[in-house]
Amino acid sequence: MRGFAQLFKQLDQTTKTTAKISALVEYFSTAEDKDKVWAIALFSHRRPKRTVTTTLLREWSAELGDLPLWLFEESYHIVGDLAETIALITPQATKVSEKSLSEWIDIIMRLKDEDEAVKKSTIIEAWSSLNQDERFLFNKLITGGFRVGISQKSIIKALSKYSGIEESKITHRLMGTWDPTTITFEELVLASNPTEDLSKPYPFYLAYALDIDIDQLGDPEAWSAERKWDGIRGQLILRGGAYYLWSRGEELVSEKFPELAFLKDKIDKDIVIDGEILPYRDGLPLNFNTLQTRIGRKNVTKKHLLDAPVIIMAYDLLEYDGEDIREKPLRIRRSLLKETVQNIDSDRLLLSEEVKFDSWDELSIERDRSREFLSEGIMLKHKSSPYKSGRKKGDWWKWKVDPLTIDAVMIYAQRGHGRRANLYSDFTFAVADGDRLVPFTKAYSGLKDTEFKEITQWVKKNTRERFGPVSSVNPELVFEIAFEGIAKSTRHKSGVALRFPRIKRWRKDKPKEEINTLEDLNNILANFG
Amino acid sequence: MQLIEFTEEGLYVPQADVYIDPWKPVNKAFITHGHSDHSRYGNKSYICTHSALPVIKHRLGSHINARGADYGEEISVNGVKFSFHPAGHIIGSAQIKVEYKGEIWVASGDYKTTPDGVSEDFESVKCHSFITESTFGLPVFKWKAQSEIMSEINEWWKSNKEQGKVSVLAAYSLGKAQRIINNVDHSIGKIFTHGAVENVNEVIRRQGVHLHETNRVIQGQKQSLYEGSLVIAPPSAVDSAWSKKFKDFSSGIASGWMAMRGTRRRRSADRGFILSDHADWDQLVNAIKATEAEKIYVTHGYTDIFSKYLSSIGYYSAVVDTEYTGDELNTEPIVEEANRATSA
Ligand SMILES: [Zn+2]
Numbered sequence: 001m002r003g004f005a006q007l008f009k010q011l012d013q014t015t016k017t018t019a020k021i022s023a024l025v026e027y028f029s030t031a032e033d034k035d036k037v038w039a040i041a042l043f044s045h046r047r048p049k050r051t052v053t054t055t056l057l058r059e060w061s062a063e064l065g066d067l068p069l070w071l072f073e074e075s076y077h078i079v080g081d082l083a084e085t086i087a088l089i090t091p092q093a094t095k096v097s098e099k100s101l102s103e104w105i106d107i108i109m110r111l112k113d114e115d116e117a118v119k120k121s122t123i124i125e126a127w128s129s130l131n132q133d134e135r136f137l138f139n140k141l142i143t144g145g146f147r148v149g150i151s152q153k154s155i156i157k158a159l160s161k162y163s164g165i166e167e168s169k170i171t172h173r174l175m176g177t178w179d180p181t182t183i184t185f186e187e188l189v190l191a192s193n194p195t196e197d198l199s200k201p202y203p204f205y206l207a208y209a210l211d212i213d214i215d216q217l218g219d220p221e222a223w224s225a226e227r228k229w230d231g232i233r234g235q236l237i238l239r240g241g242a243y244y245l246w247s248r249g250e251e252l253v254s255e256k257f258p259e260l261a262f263l264k265d266k267i268d269k270d271i272v273i274d275g276e277i278l279p280y281r282d283g284l285p286l287n288f289n290t291l292q293t294r295i296g297r298k299n300v301t302k303k304h305l306l307d308a309p310v311i312i313m314a315y316d317l318l319e320y321d322g323e324d325i326r327e328k329p330l331r332i333r334r335s336l337l338k339e340t341v342q343n344i345d346s347d348r349l350l351l352s353e354e355v356k357f358d359s360w361d362e363l364s365i366e367r368d369r370s371r372e373f374l375s376e377g378i379m380l381k382h383k384s385s386p387y388k389s390g391r392k393k394g395d396w397w398k399w400k401v402d403p404l405t406i407d408a409v410m411i412y413a414q415r416g417h418g419r420r421a422n423l424y425s426d427f428t429f430a431v432a433d434g435d436r437l438v439p440f441t442k443a444y445s446g447l448k449d450t451e452f453k454e455i456t457q458w459v460k461k462n463t464r465e466r467f468g469p470v471s472s473v474n475p476e477l478v479f480e481i482a483f484e485g486i487a488k489s490t491r492h493k494s495g496v497a498l499r500f501p502r503i504k505r506w507r508k509d510k511p512k513e514e515i516n517t518l519e520d521l522n523n524i525l526a527n528f529g
Numbered sequence: 530m531q532l533i534e535f536t537e538e539g540l541y542v543p544q545a546d547v548y549i550d551p552w553k554p555v556n557k558a559f560i561t562h563g564h565s566d567h568s569r570y571g572n573k574s575y576i577c578t579h580s581a582l583p584v585i586k587h588r589l590g591s592h593i594n595a596r597g598a599d600y601g602e603e604i605s606v607n608g609v610k611f612s613f614h615p616a617g618h619i620i621g622s623a624q625i626k627v628e629y630k631g632e633i634w635v636a637s638g639d640y641k642t643t644p645d646g647v648s649e650d651f652e653s654v655k656c657h658s659f660i661t662e663s664t665f666g667l668p669v670f671k672w673k674a675q676s677e678i679m680s681e682i683n684e685w686w687k688s689n690k691e692q693g694k695v696s697v698l699a700a701y702s703l704g705k706a707q708r709i710i711n712n713v714d715h716s717i718g719k720i721f722t723h724g725a726v727e728n729v730n731e732v733i734r735r736q737g738v739h740l741h742e743t744n745r746v747i748q749g750q751k752q753s754l755y756e757g758s759l760v761i762a763p764p765s766a767v768d769s770a771w772s773k774k775f776k777d778f779s780s781g782i783a784s785g786w787m788a789m790r791g792t793r794r795r796r797s798a799d800r801g802f803i804l805s806d807h808a809d810w811d812q813l814v815n816a817i818k819a820t821e822a823e824k825i826y827v828t829h830g831y832t833d834i835f836s837k838y839l840s841s842i843g844y845y846s847a848v849v850d851t852e853y854t855g856d857e858l859n860t861e862p863i864v865e866e867a868n869r870a871t872s873a
């Protein structure tokens with residue numbers, strides 16, 4: 001574990017990508033193959049199956065630290081990370097362990113069928129033989145979530161540097177389903193003919209938000225525009241008579257959308273389509289909220305299929321008849337896509353239509369209409385662009401519609417955790433309804449650190465009541481809240497739910513008497529909901 | 530009437546008409562130490578320890594009406610006996626003992642109970658009521674030995690030096706900076722200081738305290754001068770354009786907050802060193818036990834949680850709202866004063 005802890009520390013201690021990559025290369029050159037596979041797995045959000053519940057981990061660590069459970073919970077709330085809280089609270093190690101990363105993982109996995117007493121003694125034994133950094137990682141092996149600011153791209157770069165194999169090949173090999181307990185490093189990374197895997201997706205091409213003047217894109221003729229649909233970006237793979245659907249988070253979501261499975265029988269060629277998984281009914285997209293209620297659930301119910309039926313809104317074609325066509329220009333891929341969609345001929349697979357325009361001014365008018373289509377703006381793609389991997393500038397741009405905004409007053413402030421453990425950073429905002437204040441959203445991002453500090457000082461002096469980490473404050477500070485969308489909600493007092501709410505700015509110039517009202521909010525809902 | 534009352538202006542001893550570390554101007558202020566949230570402008574008179582006095586005058590101006598006292602010296606005001614006892618927080622820092630008709634209260638100010646080689650060592654004072662800080666009053670805060678942290682700093686400095694880099698370390702100008710200056714390995718290289726730190730150093734040297742040699746960073750000096758050296762500056766300067774004058778540097782922060790990965794990551798520094806001038810969890814709990822007090826009043830920090838814990842182990846405990854910030858990272862007005870001092 002020491003080698004992995006060392007690597008983790010190096011990655012955690014620097015913000016520089018080059019330093020991170022060289023730490024990874026160093027690790028790949030010295031670690032055991034089994035450990036390497038696990039390191040790759042852990043950094044790409046795979047972890048051993050959980051064999052001990054977090055409830056038990058909390059109890060045992062509080063017990064070992066001689067603390068009441070509520071104090072453990074308070075500490076956890078402030079630290080914001082369970083594995084870290086346990087590592088900090090448990091006493092210093094009394095011995096040293098030479099076990100490797102994969103040996104520890106084996107130990108954790110073997111707990112699966114053991115009774116609670118064995119689990120407890122094993123975990124406590126581990127805690128007392130690992131130092132604080134190692135303890136933290138050991139806990140992470142159980143709880144998951146190695147957020148270390150290391151992108152998949154950096155791992156791929158490091159593996160490529162270490163092995164001499166092209167980055168794009170490694171990218172492909174690491175995608176899809178593979179099991180770190182059975183696969184070898186050789187099979188995962190080095191093997192030139194990896195086991196045939198029909199489900200393997202291509203890396204998504206992601207666009208940046210347009211950060212230049214639209215005119216600077218040059219001749220409008222060279223560009224193709226579509227609506228930017230507000231669903232989940234997905235990759236539809238129909239190969240060898242099988243159906244796979246991947247979400248952008250590199251998650252295989254086929255089983256969550258069984259209503260699309262029939263598409264596999266509609267075509268006899270192997271194809272891969274990039275598109276949007278979109279809730280859709282009667283020729284119109286539904287509010288994103290309807291999809292959200294569905295994706296959170298493990299099992300899809302009949303009600304889901306009825307309330308939030310989805311389609312694929314097709315953007316691009318990456319593979320045609322088994323051939324990778326990503327290098328071909330967009331105009332060619334697009335015409336093949338059009339033909340394919342027509343042949344499949346299903347109301348579950350639609351072509352994301354081009355938005356016609358002759359000038360940037362015309363397109364700008366179209367962009368302003370985005371909310372009519374429940375879309376987030378316009379996607380611009382150069383007609384001769386290849387389909388690239390990852391987030392790239394130049395050929396593709398998101399041209400988002402301006403956010404909706406509303407002025408509101410802060411009524412609750414909550415101490416942050418993790419990054420902002422010593423500041424008040426999570427706020428609840430309200431609009432006015434006569435003399436009443438109606439809370440309608442929480443927001444925590446969008447302010448500068450100096451502003452958080454200033455607000456923290458203010459909160460301390462203006463607290464009315466405390467409820468654990470939450471303080472109710474005098475309703476005085478006014479903020480402009482920006483959001484991307486709005487929907488009806490029965491779970492919220494205000495009757496609305498906002499999409500991507502964030503603080504746009506602190507309106508020090510505005511007295512609280514001038515905030516927006518519940519009626520204003522309802523008007524926005526009526527217009528854009 | 531309580532011996533010490535908690536008022537709008539600060540901790541108040543009505544029988545003596547004396548305030549301890551008030552945050553609003555008063556006639557008579559007893560001051561625990563020179564940090565800006567404990568010693569503020571505008572009081573008619575100040576009393577603090579002899580060793581805290583020079584820094585307080587440096588910060589608030591030499592014109593203030595202030596006098597020093599020895600540790601342990603008894604000062605009587607209208608029958609109330611006051612005395613200062615080492616708090617181990619920074620040079621000159623004190624707990625203030627207040628005694629009247631056999632009842633004893635102690636206001637701790639800020640404290641830590643482990644020696645740091647620069648401040649006067651903490652001394653436990655028995656009392657009936659103890660007003661404690663709780664800046665790091667959570668069981669997740671457990672400090673390593675100072676020597677261990679110093680070797681981490683030394684290693685970081687050495688490896689930066691080998692790469693031809695400057696090591697820029699953010700540390701509170703009063704207290705932590707001097708602690709680092711005296712405890713790092715001087716054989717590695719030279720130590721440079723930001724003006725705010727060096728101004729404090731000068732004051733401290735003048736009062737006869739030995740500090741290892743430091744050199745002030747001066748605008749326009751040659752880049753090569755700093756190569757391989759350790760530069761100590763207040764956190765706000767390290768974050769600002771000031772640090773851009775070092776071409777190739779690695780940045781570090783020395784603070785108790787660095788114990789949490791989240792705060793470590795929020796600061797964009799390359800390294801975080803867990804070094805605090807405040808008591809950690811175990812020190813707080815043990816210090817409180819050692820006072821043998823029955824009533825514990827909790828000020829700055831995780832007050833509500835810490836106080837609840839004290840109640841759960843049998844103390845009478847209450848939270849006192851103060852305007853002490855107790856924050857090692859987010860407040861340090863000394864920087865502006867330093868700029869004023871250099872331009873004056
Ligand atoms: Zn202090």
Ligand SMILES: [Zn+2]
Pocket residue numbers: 564566567638639662829853854855
């Ligand atoms: Zn303080």
